[in-house]
Amino acid sequence: MHTGLNYNQLFDSAFFNAEFGLNQILYLFKLKVVLKTKKMSLNKVMLIGNLGIDPVVKYLENNRVVAQFTLATNEAFLDKNGERKVETEWHNIELWDQLAKSVDQLKLKGLLKKGTQVYIEGKIRSEMYKDANGLEVMRKKIKASQVQLLGMPKSNTQSMNEPPQEG
Numbered sequence: 001m002h003t004g005l006n007y008n009q010l011f012d013s014a015f016f017n018a019e020f021g022l023n024q025i026l027y028l029f030k031l032k033v034v035l036k037t038k039k040m041s042l043n044k045v046m047l048i049g050n051l052g053i054d055p056v057v058k059y060l061e062n063n064r065v066v067a068q069f070t071l072a073t074n075e076a077f078l079d080k081n082g083e084r085k086v087e088t089e090w091h092n093i094e095l096w097d098q099l100a101k102s103v104d105q106l107k108l109k110g111l112l113k114k115g116t117q118v119y120i121e122g123k124i125r126s127e128m129y130k131d132a133n134g135l136e137v138m139r140k141k142i143k144a145s146q147v148q149l150l151g152m153p154k155s156n157t158q159s160m161n162e163p164p165q166e167g
């Protein structure tokens with residue numbers, strides 16, 4: 001409709017353009033006021049990857065439940081020599097209460113385990129703790145608000161970053 005115009009140009013042109021009705025002008029005015037008075041931010045993460053470990057589920061006091069696992073996401077690219085490379089990023093995932101109970105049920109049914117492909121939606125969280133040397137360390141984790149199964153782990157296969165198993 002008005003591509004290429006910034007918000008102020010769009011707002012100013014609304015008063016001189018027949019395609020804008022009173023409702024659209026009032027909406028634009030309200031939007032302009034909100035954008036000028038509030039600083040907007042967003043903390044949302046969407047990941048598709050494979051579980052690096054079986055979920056660890058803990059039942060805590062006050063009927064709280066927490067589930068944790070790592071998630072590997074891979075990015076493939078060509079290096080300067082034209083060779084295909086894959087980089088893996090590991091994410092610490094944390095789920096609470098009803099979502100953690102659902103993870104536990106899926107784990108017990110054998111549907112959620114190391115290697116399972118999932119979609120995770122959530123927020124980035126930071127926590128501070130002291131390491132063995134007494135130094136403060138910041139750890140990032142994803143507090144998941146949604147988990148969706150996408151695929152089952154392949155049997156007898158290894159991840160690209162997992163050392164070969166001997167035996």
